[in-house]
Amino acid sequence: MKILLLTHGGWGMALLGSIQMILGKIENVEEEALLPQYTFSEYKERVEARVKTYTADSLIITDLFGGTTTNVAALVGRENGIKVVSGLSAPLLLEACSEIMSNGSYNINQLIDAGRNACKDVVQEVSDRLKQKEEK
Amino acid sequence: MDNIVLCRIDSRLIHGQVMTKWVNQSGAEKIVVIDDHFADDEFLKEVCLMSAPVGLDVVCYSKKEGIQEYAANGFGSDKVLLLLPGLAQMKNVYDQGIRISKIQVGGLGGAPNRKVVFQNITLDDADVEILRYFQQEGVEVIFQTIPEDMPQDLDNILKKYSTK
Numbered sequence: 001m002k003i004l005l006l007t008h009g010g011w012g013m014a015l016l017g018s019i020q021m022i023l024g025k026i027e028n029v030e031e032e033a034l035l036p037q038y039t040f041s042e043y044k045e046r047v048e049a050r051v052k053t054y055t056a057d058s059l060i061i062t063d064l065f066g067g068t069t070t071n072v073a074a075l076v077g078r079e080n081g082i083k084v085v086s087g088l089s090a091p092l093l094l095e096a097c098s099e100i101m102s103n104g105s106y107n108i109n110q111l112i113d114a115g116r117n118a119c120k121d122v123v124q125e126v127s128d129r130l131k132q133k134e135e136k
Numbered sequence: 137m138d139n140i141v142l143c144r145i146d147s148r149l150i151h152g153q154v155m156t157k158w159v160n161q162s163g164a165e166k167i168v169v170i171d172d173h174f175a176d177d178e179f180l181k182e183v184c185l186m187s188a189p190v191g192l193d194v195v196c197y198s199k200k201e202g203i204q205e206y207a208a209n210g211f212g213s214d215k216v217l218l219l220l221p222g223l224a225q226m227k228n229v230y231d232q233g234i235r236i237s238k239i240q241v242g243g244l245g246g247a248p249n250r251k252v253v254f255q256n257i258t259l260d261d262a263d264v265e266i267l268r269y270f271q272q273e274g275v276e277v278i279f280q281t282i283p284e285d286m287p288q289d290l291d292n293i294l295k296k297y298s299t300k
Contacts, residue, residue, distance in 0.1 A: 040149070066187040067151050074179075
Protein backbone atom coordinates (compact mmCIF):
# COMPACT_ATOMS: atom_id res chain seq x y z
CA MET A 1 0.00 0.00 0.00
CA LYS A 2 1.35 3.36 -1.01
CA ILE A 3 0.37 7.02 -0.86
CA LEU A 4 1.18 9.09 -3.93
CA LEU A 5 1.28 12.86 -3.52
CA LEU A 6 0.59 14.99 -6.62
CA THR A 7 1.62 18.61 -6.16
CA HIS A 8 2.29 21.71 -8.24
CA GLY A 9 6.07 22.04 -8.26
CA GLY A 10 6.77 19.31 -5.70
CA TRP A 11 6.12 20.38 -2.12
CA GLY A 12 4.77 17.01 -1.02
CA MET A 13 8.06 15.61 0.26
CA ALA A 14 8.67 18.79 2.29
CA LEU A 15 5.26 18.27 3.86
CA LEU A 16 6.12 14.62 4.52
CA GLY A 17 9.26 15.82 6.32
CA SER A 18 7.08 17.93 8.60
CA ILE A 19 4.72 15.03 9.29
CA GLN A 20 7.70 12.83 10.18
CA MET A 21 8.57 15.32 12.94
CA ILE A 22 5.31 14.19 14.53
CA LEU A 23 5.00 10.54 13.53
CA GLY A 24 8.59 9.43 13.05
CA LYS A 25 9.85 7.69 9.94
CA ILE A 26 7.21 7.06 7.30
CA GLU A 27 7.71 4.79 4.36
CA ASN A 28 5.58 4.19 1.29
CA VAL A 29 4.82 7.83 0.56
CA GLU A 30 5.95 8.96 -2.90
CA GLU A 31 5.52 12.08 -4.93
CA GLU A 32 5.07 12.94 -8.59
CA ALA A 33 5.57 16.67 -9.01
CA LEU A 34 3.71 18.56 -11.72
CA LEU A 35 6.30 20.75 -13.44
CA PRO A 36 5.38 23.72 -15.63
CA GLN A 37 6.70 22.11 -18.82
CA TYR A 38 4.52 18.99 -18.61
CA THR A 39 1.43 18.69 -20.77
CA PHE A 40 -1.67 16.98 -19.46
CA SER A 41 -0.80 13.73 -21.26
CA GLU A 42 2.86 13.74 -20.25
CA TYR A 43 1.94 14.17 -16.62
CA LYS A 44 -0.73 11.49 -16.88
CA GLU A 45 1.85 9.07 -18.28
CA ARG A 46 4.22 9.79 -15.39
CA VAL A 47 1.50 9.24 -12.81
CA GLU A 48 0.34 6.05 -14.54
CA ALA A 49 3.86 4.66 -14.60
CA ARG A 50 4.08 5.04 -10.82
CA VAL A 51 0.63 3.74 -10.03
CA LYS A 52 1.18 0.64 -12.18
CA THR A 53 3.06 -1.03 -9.34
CA TYR A 54 0.58 0.02 -6.62
CA THR A 55 -1.99 -2.21 -4.96
CA ALA A 56 -5.64 -1.13 -5.23
CA ASP A 57 -5.79 -0.12 -1.54
CA SER A 58 -3.28 2.65 -2.25
CA LEU A 59 -4.22 6.31 -2.20
CA ILE A 60 -3.51 9.37 -4.34
CA ILE A 61 -3.62 12.77 -2.61
CA THR A 62 -3.63 15.89 -4.82
CA ASP A 63 -2.97 19.49 -3.85
CA LEU A 64 -5.49 21.54 -5.77
CA PHE A 65 -9.03 20.72 -6.83
CA GLY A 66 -9.47 22.16 -10.32
CA GLY A 67 -5.77 21.85 -11.06
CA THR A 68 -4.01 19.45 -13.42
CA THR A 69 -2.83 17.28 -10.50
CA THR A 70 -6.45 16.50 -9.63
CA ASN A 71 -7.71 16.22 -13.21
CA VAL A 72 -5.02 13.66 -14.02
CA ALA A 73 -5.61 11.78 -10.77
CA ALA A 74 -9.33 11.53 -11.51
CA LEU A 75 -8.56 9.59 -14.69
CA VAL A 76 -5.73 7.48 -13.32
CA GLY A 77 -7.73 6.71 -10.17
CA ARG A 78 -10.71 5.53 -12.16
CA GLU A 79 -8.64 3.43 -14.54
CA ASN A 80 -6.73 1.73 -11.72
CA GLY A 81 -9.42 1.56 -9.05
CA ILE A 82 -7.40 3.73 -6.67
CA LYS A 83 -9.01 6.33 -4.39
CA VAL A 84 -8.15 9.98 -4.92
CA VAL A 85 -8.51 12.75 -2.34
CA SER A 86 -7.87 16.41 -3.17
CA GLY A 87 -6.77 19.19 -0.81
CA LEU A 88 -3.42 17.88 0.44
CA SER A 89 -2.59 19.48 3.79
CA ALA A 90 -0.69 18.68 6.97
CA PRO A 91 -3.79 17.47 8.87
CA LEU A 92 -4.92 15.32 5.94
CA LEU A 93 -1.55 13.64 5.42
CA LEU A 94 -1.07 13.28 9.17
CA GLU A 95 -4.42 11.47 9.45
CA ALA A 96 -3.66 9.20 6.47
CA CYS A 97 -0.21 8.23 7.75
CA SER A 98 -1.27 7.68 11.31
CA GLU A 99 -4.29 5.57 10.32
CA ILE A 100 -2.10 3.42 8.09
CA MET A 101 0.59 3.12 10.78
CA SER A 102 -1.87 1.94 13.40
CA ASN A 103 -4.48 0.02 11.38
CA GLY A 104 -2.71 -0.86 8.16
CA SER A 105 -5.55 0.84 6.31
CA TYR A 106 -7.30 4.18 6.02
CA ASN A 107 -10.91 5.33 6.14
CA ILE A 108 -11.52 7.73 3.30
CA ASN A 109 -14.28 9.64 5.10
CA GLN A 110 -12.12 10.16 8.16
CA LEU A 111 -9.34 11.56 5.98
CA ILE A 112 -11.68 14.01 4.33
CA ASP A 113 -13.10 15.06 7.71
CA ALA A 114 -9.58 15.56 9.06
CA GLY A 115 -8.73 17.86 6.15
CA ARG A 116 -11.99 19.79 6.35
CA ASN A 117 -12.25 20.18 10.10
CA ALA A 118 -8.77 21.60 10.48
CA CYS A 119 -9.61 24.72 8.50
CA LYS A 120 -10.93 27.23 11.00
CA ASP A 121 -11.32 30.93 11.74
CA VAL A 122 -9.07 30.49 14.76
CA VAL A 123 -9.53 33.63 16.92
CA GLN A 124 -13.27 33.46 16.30
CA GLU A 125 -13.22 29.77 17.24
CA VAL A 126 -11.53 30.50 20.57
CA SER A 127 -13.87 33.41 21.29
CA ASP A 128 -16.91 31.27 20.53
CA ARG A 129 -15.68 28.54 22.87
CA LEU A 130 -15.12 31.06 25.67
CA LYS A 131 -18.56 32.50 25.13
CA GLN A 132 -20.13 29.05 25.31
CA LYS A 133 -18.34 28.38 28.61
CA GLU A 134 -19.56 31.66 30.10
CA GLU A 135 -23.11 30.84 29.16
CA LYS A 136 -23.00 27.48 30.94
CA MET B 137 -20.69 38.01 -31.87
CA ASP B 138 -18.47 38.84 -30.15
CA ASN B 139 -18.83 37.77 -26.52
CA ILE B 140 -15.46 36.02 -26.51
CA VAL B 141 -13.42 38.04 -24.02
CA LEU B 142 -10.48 35.66 -24.15
CA CYS B 143 -9.54 32.91 -26.58
CA ARG B 144 -6.72 30.82 -25.11
CA ILE B 145 -4.70 27.91 -26.42
CA ASP B 146 -3.65 25.78 -23.47
CA SER B 147 -2.88 22.08 -23.65
CA ARG B 148 -3.91 21.69 -20.00
CA LEU B 149 -7.31 23.32 -20.68
CA ILE B 150 -8.91 24.29 -17.35
CA HIS B 151 -6.25 24.22 -14.64
CA GLY B 152 -4.77 26.32 -11.84
CA GLN B 153 -3.58 29.26 -13.96
CA VAL B 154 -6.79 29.51 -15.91
CA MET B 155 -9.21 29.25 -13.02
CA THR B 156 -7.37 31.51 -10.59
CA LYS B 157 -5.98 34.13 -12.95
CA TRP B 158 -7.59 34.35 -16.35
CA VAL B 159 -11.19 34.00 -15.30
CA ASN B 160 -10.89 37.11 -13.10
CA GLN B 161 -8.65 39.02 -15.46
CA SER B 162 -10.94 38.52 -18.45
CA GLY B 163 -14.22 39.01 -16.61
CA ALA B 164 -15.53 35.82 -18.23
CA GLU B 165 -18.89 34.50 -17.07
CA LYS B 166 -18.65 31.23 -18.91
CA ILE B 167 -15.89 28.88 -20.04
CA VAL B 168 -16.30 27.10 -23.37
CA VAL B 169 -13.87 24.23 -23.86
CA ILE B 170 -13.53 22.78 -27.34
CA ASP B 171 -11.70 19.45 -27.33
CA ASP B 172 -12.81 16.26 -29.05
CA HIS B 173 -10.78 14.11 -26.71
CA PHE B 174 -12.55 15.50 -23.62
CA ALA B 175 -16.00 15.90 -25.16
CA ASP B 176 -16.19 12.33 -26.45
CA ASP B 177 -15.52 10.61 -23.13
CA GLU B 178 -18.19 11.16 -20.51
CA PHE B 179 -15.90 10.74 -17.51
CA LEU B 180 -13.18 12.93 -18.99
CA LYS B 181 -15.77 15.55 -19.84
CA GLU B 182 -17.07 15.56 -16.28
CA VAL B 183 -13.50 15.98 -14.98
CA CYS B 184 -13.20 19.01 -17.22
CA LEU B 185 -16.52 20.49 -16.01
CA MET B 186 -15.71 19.71 -12.37
CA SER B 187 -12.46 21.66 -12.50
CA ALA B 188 -14.13 24.99 -13.25
CA PRO B 189 -14.37 27.63 -10.51
CA VAL B 190 -17.54 27.46 -8.40
CA GLY B 191 -20.38 29.55 -9.78
CA LEU B 192 -18.97 29.73 -13.27
CA ASP B 193 -20.84 28.21 -16.15
CA VAL B 194 -18.71 25.76 -18.10
CA VAL B 195 -19.44 23.69 -21.20
CA CYS B 196 -17.28 21.22 -23.09
CA TYR B 197 -17.91 20.71 -26.79
CA SER B 198 -16.41 18.62 -29.55
CA LYS B 199 -15.14 20.70 -32.48
CA LYS B 200 -18.28 19.89 -34.41
CA GLU B 201 -20.61 20.86 -31.55
CA GLY B 202 -18.61 24.01 -30.87
CA ILE B 203 -18.88 25.16 -34.46
CA GLN B 204 -22.63 24.49 -34.46
CA GLU B 205 -23.22 26.28 -31.15
CA TYR B 206 -21.23 29.28 -32.27
CA ALA B 207 -23.10 29.48 -35.56
CA ALA B 208 -26.44 29.15 -33.76
CA ASN B 209 -26.02 31.68 -30.95
CA GLY B 210 -22.38 32.77 -30.62
CA PHE B 211 -22.14 30.71 -27.37
CA GLY B 212 -24.96 32.80 -25.81
CA SER B 213 -24.99 36.24 -24.22
CA ASP B 214 -22.50 35.66 -21.38
CA LYS B 215 -18.89 36.74 -21.68
CA VAL B 216 -16.95 33.72 -22.83
CA LEU B 217 -13.47 32.40 -22.15
CA LEU B 218 -12.84 30.06 -25.07
CA LEU B 219 -10.31 27.35 -24.41
CA LEU B 220 -8.70 24.96 -26.92
CA PRO B 221 -5.87 22.47 -26.44
CA GLY B 222 -3.81 23.30 -29.53
CA LEU B 223 -3.28 25.43 -32.61
CA ALA B 224 -4.45 22.76 -35.08
CA GLN B 225 -7.83 22.60 -33.29
CA MET B 226 -7.97 26.40 -33.28
CA LYS B 227 -7.37 26.61 -37.03
CA ASN B 228 -9.98 23.94 -37.66
CA VAL B 229 -12.77 25.78 -35.81
CA TYR B 230 -11.64 29.17 -37.14
CA ASP B 231 -11.90 27.93 -40.71
CA GLN B 232 -15.37 26.61 -39.94
CA GLY B 233 -16.77 29.85 -38.64
CA ILE B 234 -15.40 30.71 -35.18
CA ARG B 235 -13.74 33.87 -36.48
CA ILE B 236 -11.99 35.20 -33.38
CA SER B 237 -9.84 38.32 -33.79
CA LYS B 238 -7.29 37.62 -31.07
CA ILE B 239 -5.63 34.44 -29.77
CA GLN B 240 -3.62 34.03 -26.60
CA VAL B 241 -1.20 31.11 -26.63
CA GLY B 242 -0.84 30.23 -22.96
CA GLY B 243 0.56 26.71 -22.77
CA LEU B 244 1.74 24.27 -25.39
CA GLY B 245 3.61 21.34 -24.09
CA GLY B 246 6.72 19.43 -24.83
CA ALA B 247 7.24 16.61 -27.27
CA PRO B 248 10.75 15.65 -28.46
CA ASN B 249 10.86 17.69 -31.67
CA ARG B 250 9.31 20.86 -30.29
CA LYS B 251 11.25 24.03 -29.52
CA VAL B 252 10.74 26.17 -26.44
CA VAL B 253 9.92 29.74 -27.52
CA PHE B 254 8.63 31.38 -24.34
CA GLN B 255 8.60 29.98 -20.81
CA ASN B 256 6.84 26.64 -21.14
CA ILE B 257 5.39 27.20 -24.57
CA THR B 258 6.81 25.03 -27.32
CA LEU B 259 6.19 25.03 -31.07
CA ASP B 260 6.89 22.75 -33.99
CA ASP B 261 6.94 23.47 -37.73
CA ALA B 262 3.24 22.67 -38.14
CA ASP B 263 2.36 25.16 -35.37
CA VAL B 264 4.50 27.85 -36.99
CA GLU B 265 2.69 27.33 -40.28
CA ILE B 266 -0.67 27.80 -38.52
CA LEU B 267 0.61 30.91 -36.72
CA ARG B 268 1.68 32.43 -40.05
CA TYR B 269 -1.75 31.62 -41.41
CA PHE B 270 -3.43 33.50 -38.57
CA GLN B 271 -1.06 36.40 -39.13
CA GLN B 272 -2.11 36.59 -42.78
CA GLU B 273 -5.73 36.43 -41.72
CA GLY B 274 -5.18 39.49 -39.56
CA VAL B 275 -5.74 37.62 -36.29
CA GLU B 276 -3.66 39.03 -33.46
CA VAL B 277 -1.65 36.29 -31.72
CA ILE B 278 0.08 36.86 -28.39
CA PHE B 279 2.00 34.52 -26.08
CA GLN B 280 1.31 34.88 -22.37
CA THR B 281 1.07 32.29 -19.60
CA ILE B 282 -0.17 34.41 -16.65
CA PRO B 283 -1.44 38.03 -16.53
CA GLU B 284 1.69 39.19 -14.67
CA ASP B 285 3.89 38.30 -17.65
CA MET B 286 4.49 40.71 -20.51
CA PRO B 287 2.63 39.39 -23.54
CA GLN B 288 5.04 38.42 -26.32
CA ASP B 289 4.07 39.27 -29.88
CA LEU B 290 4.14 36.77 -32.70
CA ASP B 291 7.01 38.28 -34.68
CA ASN B 292 9.28 38.01 -31.68
CA ILE B 293 8.28 34.42 -31.07
CA LEU B 294 8.79 33.44 -34.71
CA LYS B 295 12.21 35.05 -34.66
CA LYS B 296 13.09 33.02 -31.57
CA TYR B 297 11.84 29.86 -33.23
CA SER B 298 13.93 30.35 -36.37
CA THR B 299 17.14 30.98 -34.42
CA LYS B 300 16.82 27.85 -32.28
